[in-house]
Amino acid sequence: MTSEQAPAGMVRVAIDAMGGDNAPAAMVQGALEAIAGGGIVALLVGDQTALEQQVAHLDLSKLPIKIIPSDGVIKEGENPVSALREKPKASISVATQLVKLGHADAAVTMGSTGAAMAVSMFALGTLEGVERPSLGGPIFSIAPKTVVIDLGTNVDCRPAQLLSFGVIGSVLANKLFDVENPRVALLSVGAEEGKGNRQVKEAYDLLKQSGLNFIGNIEGFDVVAGNAEVVVCDGFVGNILMKFSEGMGVVLEGWLLQSLEAHLSEEAAADVAREIRSLTNVVEGAGGGPLLGVDGAVIVGHGRAQATEVAKAIRMAKYVVDIGFVASLKEELKRVHERVSA
Structure with a gap:
C-alpha cells in the first residue's frame, strides 16, 4: 500500500x-491502537531504521x-524557522508535505508546536482572513463544550x-x-x-458586526460555568488559563489522596482524585486538537x-477530515469577513 493509494473510505x-x-x-503503538478502530491508513514518518x-x-x-523515511527531528526549544531551514526533511516537515501533495489527508504531531505552526504556514498556507494559525478547544471537562481560543500560539493579537x-x-x-x-x-x-483593555474593546465592536451569536464580555467564572460555547482571548491569557487549570488538577489530585485516605478506601480515594484531575486536563483525554486556520488538517498533541x-x-x-472541518471553516470565514467589510 502506498501513501498515494488507500481503499475507499479510508483516511x-x-x-x-x-x-x-x-x-x-508511543507514536507507533498509538498508530496500532488507532488503526484497530478501522478507517485509517497510518503513514509513520521518521527515521527508517528506528521505525x-x-x-x-x-x-x-x-x-x-x-x-515514510525522514531525516532529523525539530525539538522543543529550537527556533522553528531556523530549524526548518537546517532540517528541511525533518519528520514534521515531511508529514505536512504529504498533506500538501495530496498523499495524506491529515497530519498528526506530538512534537514542537512552533515547528508544526511554521511548517503548516509554509506548506499549506492559512485560510483567507487568518493571519496566523491558532489552537483552541475545551480546557475544563466540567464545561466540555466550551471552546477557549487562542491557547498560546498568538500571545500578541490585533482585534481582527x-x-x-x-x-x-x-x-x-458546531462541527x-x-x-x-x-x-x-x-x-x-x-x-x-466597555470593560477590558484596548484590544478587547476594539474586538468587541468587530464581533458585534460579525453576524455570530456574540453575547458580549464574560469573566473567568463564566468559562468554568459553561456560559458561552466560544471564549475568545489572546494566546497569552489563554495559555495561562489552560496551564492554571492543568496545574490545579495535578495539585488537587495529590491533596485529595491525602485528605480522603482517612474517610475512604485507597481505591475509592484514588478514583475521586483521578476524576478531579480529568476535569481540569482535557488535552490528556482528547489526545490533541486541530491547528486552526491552516488550509489542511493538522492535529497537534501534548509532548x-x-x-x-x-x-x-x-x-x-x-474525524476532522470526515466532517469536512477545514472546508466549513473556510466558508464561514469568508462570510463573516465579507459582512464586517461591507
Missing part, C-alpha cells in the same frame, strides 16, 4: 513518529501502515485576529461538538460593554503523550 494520516517525549515507541525496529514483529503487508478566533471557535463548537448557533464571548475583566493519547489524536484527525 490517510501522516504521523510525525519522531515528535514528542516518548517517540517513536523498522519498532515494527519488526509485525507483518506490515497485512496492516494499513507504511513507513480576535474576530477570526470567534469565527474559528464557532465552527469548531466538533454539535452545538447549534454557539454563543461567542470575549474574556474580559467585567461583563459590561508528554503516551500511546493512548496518540491514538486519540489520530482518531481526531480522521
Whole structure:
C-alpha cells in the first residue's frame, strides 16, 4: 500500500513518529491502537531504521501502515524557522508535505508546536482572513463544550485576529461538538460593554458586526460555568488559563489522596482524585486538537503523550477530515469577513 493509494473510505494520516517525549515507541503503538478502530491508513514518518525496529514483529503487508523515511527531528526549544531551514526533511516537515501533495489527508504531531505552526504556514498556507494559525478547544471537562481560543500560539493579537478566533471557535463548537448557533464571548475583566483593555474593546465592536451569536464580555467564572460555547482571548491569557487549570488538577489530585485516605478506601480515594484531575486536563483525554486556520488538517498533541493519547489524536484527525472541518471553516470565514467589510 502506498501513501498515494488507500481503499475507499479510508483516511490517510501522516504521523510525525519522531515528535514528542516518548517517540517513536508511543507514536507507533498509538498508530496500532488507532488503526484497530478501522478507517485509517497510518503513514509513520521518521527515521527508517528506528521505525523498522519498532515494527519488526509485525507483518506490515497485512496492516494499513507504511513507513515514510525522514531525516532529523525539530525539538522543543529550537527556533522553528531556523530549524526548518537546517532540517528541511525533518519528520514534521515531511508529514505536512504529504498533506500538501495530496498523499495524506491529515497530519498528526506530538512534537514542537512552533515547528508544526511554521511548517503548516509554509506548506499549506492559512485560510483567507487568518493571519496566523491558532489552537483552541475545551480546557475544563466540567464545561466540555466550551471552546477557549487562542491557547498560546498568538500571545500578541490585533482585534481582527480576535474576530477570526470567534469565527474559528464557532465552527469548531458546531462541527466538533454539535452545538447549534454557539454563543461567542470575549474574556474580559467585567461583563459590561466597555470593560477590558484596548484590544478587547476594539474586538468587541468587530464581533458585534460579525453576524455570530456574540453575547458580549464574560469573566473567568463564566468559562468554568459553561456560559458561552466560544471564549475568545489572546494566546497569552489563554495559555495561562489552560496551564492554571492543568496545574490545579495535578495539585488537587495529590491533596485529595491525602485528605480522603482517612474517610475512604485507597481505591475509592484514588478514583475521586483521578476524576478531579480529568476535569481540569482535557488535552490528556482528547489526545490533541486541530491547528486552526491552516488550509489542511493538522492535529497537534501534548509532548508528554503516551500511546493512548496518540491514538486519540489520530482518531481526531480522521474525524476532522470526515466532517469536512477545514472546508466549513473556510466558508464561514469568508462570510463573516465579507459582512464586517461591507
